[in-house]
Amino acid sequence: MEVVIALAIGILFGAGIWLILRPRTFQVLIGLLLMSYAVNLFISVMGRLWVDRPPLVLGKGLPDPATVADPLPQALVLTAIVIGFATTALYLVVMIGARGLTGTDHVDGQEPEQ
Amino acid sequence: MNPAWAQHLIMLPVLLPLMCGALLISLNESRHQLKFFVSLASALSMLAIAITLVWMTDSGQWPRGIGVYLAANWAAPFGIALMVDRLTAVMLLLAATIAIAALLYSMQRWSRIGVHFHSLFQFLLMGINGAFLTNDLFNLFVFFEVMLAASYGLLLHGYNATRLRAGIQYIAINLVASLLFLIGVALIYASAGTLNMADLAGRLPGITGDELVLLKVGVAVLAIAFLVKSAMWPLGFWLPATYAAASPPVATLLVMMTKVGAYVILRVWLLVFSAEAGAAAGFGFNVLLVGGMATIAFGSAGMLATEAPGRLAGYTAIVSSGILLAVIGYGQASLISAGLYYLLGSTLALAAFMLLIELIQRISSSRAEMLALTMEAFAIEETPEEPVGVGIPAAVAVLGLSFAGCALVIAGLPPLPGFVAKFGLFHAMLNPDAPNASVTPVTWALIALIVLSGLAAIISLLRFGVRTFWAAGDIKPPRLPATEIAPIGLLLLLCIALTVQAAPILAYLQRASDDLHLPAKYIERVLSQPAVPGVQQEKEAP
Numbered sequence: 001m002e003v004v005i006a007l008a009i010g011i012l013f014g015a016g017i018w019l020i021l022r023p024r025t026f027q028v029l030i031g032l033l034l035m036s037y038a039v040n041l042f043i044s045v046m047g048r049l050w051v052d053r054p055p056l057v058l059g060k061g062l063p064d065p066a067t068v069a070d071p072l073p074q075a076l077v078l079t080a081i082v083i084g085f086a087t088t089a090l091y092l093v094v095m096i097g098a099r100g101l102t103g104t105d106h107v108d109g110q111e112p113e114q
Numbered sequence: 115m116n117p118a119w120a121q122h123l124i125m126l127p128v129l130l131p132l133m134c135g136a137l138l139i140s141l142n143e144s145r146h147q148l149k150f151f152v153s154l155a156s157a158l159s160m161l162a163i164a165i166t167l168v169w170m171t172d173s174g175q176w177p178r179g180i181g182v183y184l185a186a187n188w189a190a191p192f193g194i195a196l197m198v199d200r201l202t203a204v205m206l207l208l209a210a211t212i213a214i215a216a217l218l219y220s221m222q223r224w225s226r227i228g229v230h231f232h233s234l235f236q237f238l239l240m241g242i243n244g245a246f247l248t249n250d251l252f253n254l255f256v257f258f259e260v261m262l263a264a265s266y267g268l269l270l271h272g273y274n275a276t277r278l279r280a281g282i283q284y285i286a287i288n289l290v291a292s293l294l295f296l297i298g299v300a301l302i303y304a305s306a307g308t309l310n311m312a313d314l315a316g317r318l319p320g321i322t323g324d325e326l327v328l329l330k331v332g333v334a335v336l337a338i339a340f341l342v343k344s345a346m347w348p349l350g351f352w353l354p355a356t357y358a359a360a361s362p363p364v365a366t367l368l369v370m371m372t373k374v375g376a377y378v379i380l381r382v383w384l385l386v387f388s389a390e391a392g393a394a395a396g397f398g399f400n401v402l403l404v405g406g407m408a409t410i411a412f413g414s415a416g417m418l419a420t421e422a423p424g425r426l427a428g429y430t431a432i433v434s435s436g437i438l439l440a441v442i443g444y445g446q447a448s449l450i451s452a453g454l455y456y457l458l459g460s461t462l463a464l465a466a467f468m469l470l471i472e473l474i475q476r477i478s479s480s481r482a483e484m485l486a487l488t489m490e491a492f493a494i495e496e497t498p499e500e501p502v503g504v505g506i507p508a509a510v511a512v513l514g515l516s517f518a519g520c521a522l523v524i525a526g527l528p529p530l531p532g533f534v535a536k537f538g539l540f541h542a543m544l545n546p547d548a549p550n551a552s553v554t555p556v557t558w559a560l561i562a563l564i565v566l567s568g569l570a571a572i573i574s575l576l577r578f579g580v581r582t583f584w585a586a587g588d589i590k591p592p593r594l595p596a597t598e599i600a601p602i603g604l605l606l607l608l609c610i611a612l613t614v615q616a617a618p619i620l621a622y623l624q625r626a627s628d629d630l631h632l633p634a635k636y637i638e639r640v641l642s643q644p645a646v647p648g649v650q651q652e653k654e655a656p
Binding site: 101 | 266267270274278297
């Protein structure tokens, strides 16, 4: 399972890096999205990979920490998802604004000289 | 004084701008006078709070001069702890001062060329204050994002093609930096099991082997995110273009934001990688030193190469960042107080310079042109009315004098604080703390770089000044509304006050620096802050 997760994160992040180095704003945006997915996955596995352990235990008494998954990375990743989503949406708006104003979707705001 | 009440002061620099910004959203744009005054009232209250906090940390109101606020009453390290010590208090004071200057400047025109200027302004302040106050790495991320999201909006304020272009790059770079921040935070949590800075510093000596390697990787990745903010070479290429594109009050706040990056580096490094950290002690200081020196060289070269005033100001900010990073990386305790003094002086002067540049540009370009430029795309139907206000006589003389004042501080010439700061830095470097330590070639290299950066600043500022004021030929004195020249005067007066009161201020900063170099006390203080006994606990007790 570790290898699958590690590969998934690596491929997502690598694809993201390639895309943010592309000259079109839409590619940059998708690259940022892929990278943020990779980072979110990364945070959630930082509490270690476990099977069959609930993050929260509702019941009486103190739960045994060895039987439950670490809930903190899940809380962190939730915050990270929300913030990442909002800032990416903001970027999308700026991107559309730039497209309307400059008439091109190149990140430099002008087409490169041919 | 009632300590229970006083404790909530720590939270106010975050809550006040949040409430105020939210309130301002609901006010219609046409009521800009009202919006301005609400915004100004908030900034003035922040100034008052910061002054109170400076006084409280320094007068023994709190044990060890550190105030701790436990958010939602969860004891550290389980909950988020906000923390104010002398350094935090003085940074809050600096932020509030700069905010007031930027607000005053924006009143006449800049706040009116777009929507929600004041709300974004308040949210940006909230992020900056929060980043100064927090003692939790993930909470720091949240405050950084608040600050950045507001800065994206403000950078695009009064939007035209230049600002959009700079904005797209600025946002993309900062989004990537935020992702790196998250990776760093996740790695630190995975290896140390905590995100509370005090707890992390306390646990570090016990971390060894693979976990320590993982932690170091995490902190290094985290540092990249901070260093992008503080524009260390080669992470600072975004800065000149962004500063040049931003409207002047916004550029002033951006200057403050680069100092947030430097502040976080200072705080985290001195706390976590202090001499008491065991195997990880001193990790990364060399990188900061070399990076800082490269930044100074890059900034100086940029200053000499550029002719555009906006970019010139950007490069001076880079040099100032570089000096700070090199001072932190130098790793000598006695250097930090002079470094902090340099931070205060250079930030005030740079802020004044950012505002001044636009006024100076009015000499050469007429008002109509400028307005057309900024309103190109905003599709404002009604133009803002002509500024009402007293035009200052002898406008060009005032501008020239202010410019000379800024240049003196930035280049580090006597009698202004730039000189005092550099003198203090050189003095500390040539008198190492450790007995029998000799002055190394690295020291000479750093001193030479700082002196040369001063020379580069003199040359480039002089060139700009001569061309603008003396060799411009037919100068048409611009109208200077009092609200636009007053903040510049205010900032420069503060610079002069910094010099006049150098002794008490340096003594205060020395105490702040002493606090920073005793991480054990800090750790103990934060982790031992008792939670307020609540109703629930009393019920459950029997």
